[in-house]
Amino acid sequence: xxxxxxxxxxxxxxxxxxxxxxxxxxxxxxxxxxxxxxxxxxxxxxxxxxxxxxxxxxxxxxxxxxxxxxxxxxxxxxxxxxxxxxxxxxxxxxxxxxxxxxxxxxxxxxxxxx
Amino acid sequence: xxxxxxxxxxxxxxxxxxxxxxxxxxxxxxxxxxxxxxxxxxxxxxxxxxxxxxxxxxxxxxxxxxxxxxxxxxxxxxxxxxxxxxxxxxxxxxxxxxxxxxxxxxxxxxxxxx
Numbered sequence: 001x002x003x004x005x006x007x008x009x010x011x012x013x014x015x016x017x018x019x020x021x022x023x024x025x026x027x028x029x030x031x032x033x034x035x036x037x038x039x040x041x042x043x044x045x046x047x048x049x050x051x052x053x054x055x056x057x058x059x060x061x062x063x064x065x066x067x068x069x070x071x072x073x074x075x076x077x078x079x080x081x082x083x084x085x086x087x088x089x090x091x092x093x094x095x096x097x098x099x100x101x102x103x104x105x106x107x108x109x110x111x112x113x114x
Numbered sequence: 115x116x117x118x119x120x121x122x123x124x125x126x127x128x129x130x131x132x133x134x135x136x137x138x139x140x141x142x143x144x145x146x147x148x149x150x151x152x153x154x155x156x157x158x159x160x161x162x163x164x165x166x167x168x169x170x171x172x173x174x175x176x177x178x179x180x181x182x183x184x185x186x187x188x189x190x191x192x193x194x195x196x197x198x199x200x201x202x203x204x205x206x207x208x209x210x211x212x213x214x215x216x217x218x219x220x221x222x223x224x225x226x227x228x
Contacts, residue, residue, distance in 0.1 A: 018123075033215055040123075040220055041220055042118075042205060042218035042219055042221055043159075043205070043216070043218040044215070044218075045215045048214060048215050050214070058213070058215060078192065084130060088157065090159060092159075092189045101147055101164075101209050102149070102164050103149075103161070103215075103216060104151075104161060105157075105159035105161075106156065106157045107157065108157050108159075110157075
């Protein structure tokens with residue numbers, strides 16, 4: 001089974017709708033991240049969380065919110081989706097042991113906002 | 115501010131050719147980490163290597179090798195005897211002490227033709 005899972009894998013929604021993307025991990029890592037990928041721009045950080053009570057904005061947090069329900073779960077919400085939020089969204093985890101700061105990514109969620 | 119530049123947007127080679135993917139980074143920190151990730155057509159992000167700023171020793175893993183040169187702020191990736199399965203987008207990323215997540219380059223798409 002995959003260590004980092006994301007649901008849904010694909011989602012098509014309409015402008016103005018609220019949508020939640022979920023991420024779960026079985027790696028036992030404390031740190032979790034949300035990125036979005038747009039063609040030609042690489043990955044950009046939306047939010048990150050170093051533990052359940054530590055949540056921080058990334059470089060493109062406007063229009064998004066997150067919830068860290070447990071060490072293993074980190075959800076990303078779009079309160080009112082707009083077309084320029086159409087992108088591939090990745091969740092990632094990392095730990096302070098082993099290879100610290102090495103991030104391991106989920107399979108991605110492809111979101112289309114019409 | 116930190117920045118990662120992958121100037122090669124797309125590279126096309128014929129199978130068995132050697133290919134080098136360039137990565138140039140900017141950071142004010144003396145302690146930082148550099149990474150390479152592979153994104154095959156299936157879309158997931160696969161961790162390839164991590165290098166810290168104190169270790170300039172080049173690394174070889176099978177057909178993959180990495181050349182880290184602090185003097186030129188570069189961390190280049192070479193694939194020897196390329197194969198069709200190497201076709202993917204490759205991302206270079208930086209993590210320094212001032213930023214708690216990764217800064218990605220825009221990626222290089224490698225096409226290996228049979």
